[in-house]
Amino acid sequence: MKTNTLKRWIVVIIIWGGVVFLLFWNSGIIDDAVDAKQRKISVEQERLYVETHTDQINAALQQYRSIRQPVEALNIGLFELEKYLKHNATRFDLQQFRFDNQMAENERVLISVFLTGSIDNALNWIALTEKECPHIQIRKISLSLDQKREQALFSFDLLYRYRLATGSANES
Amino acid sequence: MRKSISGSTPVIVVHDDCLHIAVSDSKNHMNRLEKISLADFLDDSGPAVKRHLDKGSYRKSLLVVPTFWFGNAAYTLPSKKQSHIQAYLDRKLTSEHPLLSEITDYYGYYLLTNDDQKAQIYSYYLQEPSAYAIYRKAMSLNMGIPYITTPAYLCAHAVHKRQNEFSKDGKCIIHLLTTTCYLYFFNNGNFIFERNVTLPESVVSGEERLGVVTYEINQSLYFFSQETKSTVSAFYLLSTTGESTSEISSQLDKTVYDLSDVAVNKSNIDFEKDMGPATAFLNDDLTPAARMLTILPKKIKTELTWKPVQLTGIICGIFLFAVLLAESVFIWNQTTPIIDAARSSESQYKTARDTIRDYSNALDYLIAEKNRYSASDIIEKIAYAMPDNMWARKVSIDLEKQTHIRLESILIAGDENQLQPTLNAMIKGFNTNFKRDNLLSMNGIDFKPDETSTLKNTFVVSFDFNL
Secondary structure: OHHHHHHHHHHHHHHHHHHHHHHHHHHHHHHHHHHHHHHHHHHHHHHHHHHHOHHHHHHHHHHHHHOOEEEOOHHHHHHHHHHHHHHHHHHOOOEEEEEEEEEEEOOEEEEEEEEEEOHHHHHHHHHHHHHHOOOEEEEEEEEEEOOOOOOEEEEEEEEEEEEEOOOOOOOO | OOEOOOOOEEEEEEEOOEEEEEEEOOOOOEEEEEEEEHHHHHOOOOOOOOOOEOHHHHOEEEEEOOHHHEEEEEEEEOOOOHHHHHHHHHHHHHHHOOOOOOHHHOEEEEEEOOOOOOEEEEEEEEOOHHHHHHHHHHHHOOOOEEEEEOHHHHHHHHHHHHOHHHHOOEEEEEEEOOOEEEEEEEEOOEEEEEEEEEOOOOOOOHHHHHHHHHHHHHHHHHHHHHHHOOOEEEEEEEEOOOOOHHHHHHHHOOOEEEOHHHHEOOOOHHHHHHHHHHHHEOHHHHOHHHOOOOEOOHHHHHHHHHHHHHHHHHHHHHHHHHHHHHHHHHHHHHHHHHHHHHHHHHHHOHHHHHHHHHHHHHHHHHHHHHHOOOHHHHHHHHHHHOOOOEEEEEEEEEOOOOOEEEEEEEEEOOOHHHHHHHHHHHHHHHHHHOOOOOOOOHHHOEEEEOOOOOOOOEEEEEEEEEO
């Protein structure tokens, strides 16, 4: 009798265990289906969005890519940059041009530029650099005017952003 | 070949140290299947007991044991809770019958109706140790679930079914068989005691038989009045031998109700001597379904109580399982195409998500760039903000995180009265050019005379601010 009772309890537990299992199983399948449907809708919406905003996306990506100058090697990039900045300094009658660079990290190099000249000429130099070099970010400017207020000593901390054309690791 | 019976009850009767397995059919005819001595029945190495009936027929059977194998007692308790009563009875019976280790498994009870707040309980129990062994052996032989009862309770049930007044006051049932007479005394429907009167064979006439019986009844009435402090108000005659109530009534000078015609089975007189008083009952009065007072072991009672719950649980569980299984199959069939389609579209249009992510990153960066202040613009504004008699000697512009500007200027005032207006003009110029109301204020400006200058009223003015 006791054995029969125990057997019946085991049967009850097994059956109801199966019931609970199926309950959660079905719930899981339904949740998966709902998620899948949501994902599909979301994917479709993303696809449509990309299709309808292709121009804006491409423009933004193009502009983003322009923030980093493509170079074949860092040395070449720095050389060209120095040459360009020095040329502009000469163009705007700025003297004692000096170009120093520090260790490169994550395709960025900190550069220090020193020059002397009038504030107006220096302003032109800065404006031109900001306009033509989106890959250069001016971090800090210091200037000190001489007694006669004619010439100022300028010091610039610039961030040069580049990307190697081959995509390999970089060093300064 | 084992028989299958329906409408009949297997009856196991213990009488005179013998055990009889019989079946009472719907025609009230008792068919004895086996007779075996108690010793042989309980002896595992003794002769095997045949299974005369199939298992289904033994589902509920009756085990009729001699009345003196049952004991009874009344108790008063302060609580009517079932758990309290059972605990009390377990303790009480164990203490009163220390040699009967299994007595707490073989008892029953019911509440007596009373007006007191306390509970009065009538308990009845098996006090014969061999009864426990007989029961266990019957269970091991798969003789179903025997409900244990006695001829006294069978009588009480037979009479009570036919006489509503039986459960009031003192009553006596005279169960008159061919060679024996059983006297059962009840008080308010509760069994008190039994007396057996063996009728000697030398007594032939009915009058002589009744004389013996009435003598014993009178002796017992005195005992009854001592036990219960009440008297017997009526007698009930169940006779297989045809005595009339008028004879007994005249001898006892009491009312005697004759229920022999409606409650007595006269078909089994042949077995009466062997099997005792159990043979004298109708088939309807012999089935456990008739609800006479019976004892079931506590464990079996518990198991029987749980059985319907378990069966209900199993049936409901199977039904729910089937429904949920069908639901699983349906859901699986419906959702598999949806999930597959989603996976396929995800892999197909993965680049769109990557493009959007790149676009978002690009926008964040471009917006941050756009929000940066232009260095040339700042310098120009500083220049225009300076009054004519002021010029910046040192300027430091930090554009890295938050735009921070530090200035050290030289102010040449014509006289001391020009200092304040010049500073005010400078503050106004900065606030206007940088379009901030509170960019600069006098509190934030530090000025002191310029020691290095040869001119009078020359001051070094220092301040800084954030954009």
